[in-house]
Amino acid sequence: MVVPNLCAASFAVLRQIEPIIMLEQLGNTLFDTALRMVAKDRCANATYPGLSREDSQQKAMTDFFMNYNLIIRLAPILPSLLLGRLSDRGWRRAPIVVPLIGYLLSRLVLLLVVIFSLPLTFMFGAAVLYGLSGGFSAFWSGVMTLVSLRTTATHRSKVMMRVELLYGLAGLVGSLVSGHLFQLYSSSLGNGTILLIVSTLLHLLCLIVSVVLLQVKEVCQEEPDENYHLLTSSSSSSSSSSSPSSNSPVAEAPARINLVNLVLLFTAAFLYDFAVGGAIEILGSFVLKSPLSWSATQVGYGNAAGCVIFLTSFIGVIVFRRCVSEFTMILIGMLSFASGIYVMIFVKTTSVFYIARLLNLFALIPMPTIRSLLSQQVPASSCGITLTSLQLTLKFAGLVYIPAYTKIYQRTLEWLPGFVFLLSSIITVLGMIPISIAGCRTAQKQRCERIQGD
Incomplete structure (x- = not known):
């Protein structure tokens, strides 16, 4: 009797979105380490007039990643919009399954590049395949849409942060083993082959699970669709007594939604993603140069330190949501990132690097909290396209910060390589x-509603 119950419980878990998230991130972290180290090896002999050998290698690497990342942010724009529209028309699994196909194909391309010693420029073709499948913007929007549909507005920010936690834990495991797997090789294939084979198999398994087992589940929400509005939902997450009932007099029609607060939320998301994305874009190359000069194993450990932030941010959400508003939680997360990335300017040793990452312990709170507020703003029939629009906003941020940060980093290599981290700290503020x-406007409106209610 115990065995059938255990099998049924395992099958039920496999039908949820969480196993897919963890498998995807596990394979993704292995791929990221492999791509970083392969790019380093292929750029080792680069030479540029007036630059030292190490600076030439840094310039060649950052130029490659600039072009590669621009492609994977530009190519998915139209496909992700189409997939978001399909999601809202009932094809909820499409934004998850289709991008996973692109993930699998791009991993296969890098595996072929390593095995057959193909030029690194083949990865630009892999980036196009990845982008035309919708990429991360479509995949993560699809994930958050399924999470939004199966949760009530009151607990949505906590559940979204829990998904981010599982994503981070999978990344932590993948990062810790990625450097060691990269060192394993056969005499005929070379470094990174086993690592990429494991990554490809994980993405294949992830795709199979999403096609065969994934279940789309929608719960009955606490509020009707037309009651999804930003102001009351922000307070309901902090206190259960402020959550409106089905016959509450504060029910509000969509036409009365405060668009100013929506614009403020999108603006904050754009600026924060600009700061975080720009810093992380350069950080991967920064740790490979002197004085750090990290190996593949150290790169994996460094990525693992970043994944630990998923855990600390989740704990932060659980603690802070009991005593502060969601707007305050966002500010705490932004302040955490600004302080940590500022310390990164002065990193000369690995120990100081980890101190800087320690200060980032709440840096992942802002984005899922903003997504939660936006998902509560719209009815379920528009949730997919709304979250996709946010992801596309972040894509446009990437189209700006990738070349900007790359060129600034290349021009400040000789006198202050950490200048880009100072820039990220300022933009975060x-x-x-x-x-x-937005928080002040929300508090003011809530006071007015209480006065009118009295």
Whole structure:
């Protein structure tokens, strides 16, 4: 009797979105380490007039990743919009299954590049395949849409942060083993082959699970669709007593939604993603140069330190949501990132690097909290396209910060390589301004509603 019950429980778990998230991130972290180290090896002999050998290698690497990342952010724009529309028309699994096909194909291309010693430029073709499948913007929007549909507005930010936690834990495991797997090789295939084979198999398994087992589940929401509005939902997450009932007099029609707060949220998301994405874009190359000069194993450990932030941010959400509003939680997360990335300017040793990452312990709170607020703003029939629009906003941020940060880093290599981290810290502080304004507007409206109710 115990065995059948255990099998039924395991099958039920496999039908949820969480196993797919973890398998995808596990394979993704292995791929990221492999791509970083393969690019380093292929750029080792690069030479540029007026630059030392190490600076030439850094320039060649950053140029490659600039072009590669621009492609994977530009190519998915139209496909992700199409997949978001299909999701809202009932094809909820499409934004998950189709991008996973692109993930699998791009991993196969890098495996072929390593095995057959193909030029690194083949990865630009892999980036196009990845982008035309919708990429991460379509995949993550599809994931968050399924999470939104199966949860009530009151607990949505916590559940979304729990998904981020599982994503981070999978990344932590993958990062810890990726460097060691990269060192394993056969005499005929070379470094990274086993690592990429494991990554490809994980993505294949992830695709099979999403096609065969994934279940789309929608729960009955606490509020009717037309009651999804930003202001009351932000307070309901902090106190169960403020959650409106089905016959509550504060029910509000969609036409009365405060669009100013929506614009402020999108602006804050853009600025924060600009700051975080730009810093992380350069950080991968920064740790490979002196004085750090990390090996593949150290790169994996460094990525693992970043994944630990998923855990600390989840704990932060659980603790902070009991005593502060969601707007305040966003500010705490932004302040955490700004302080940590500022310390990164002065990193000369690995120990100081980990101190800087320690200060980032709440840096992942802002984005899932903003997604939660936006998902509560719209009815379920528009949730997919709304979250896709947010992802596309972040894509446009990437189209700006990738070349900007790359060129700034290349021009400051000789006198202050960490200047880009100072820039990220400043932009993060600027991103706190629209969140603060939105929070003040929300608090003011809530006071007016209480006065009118009395």
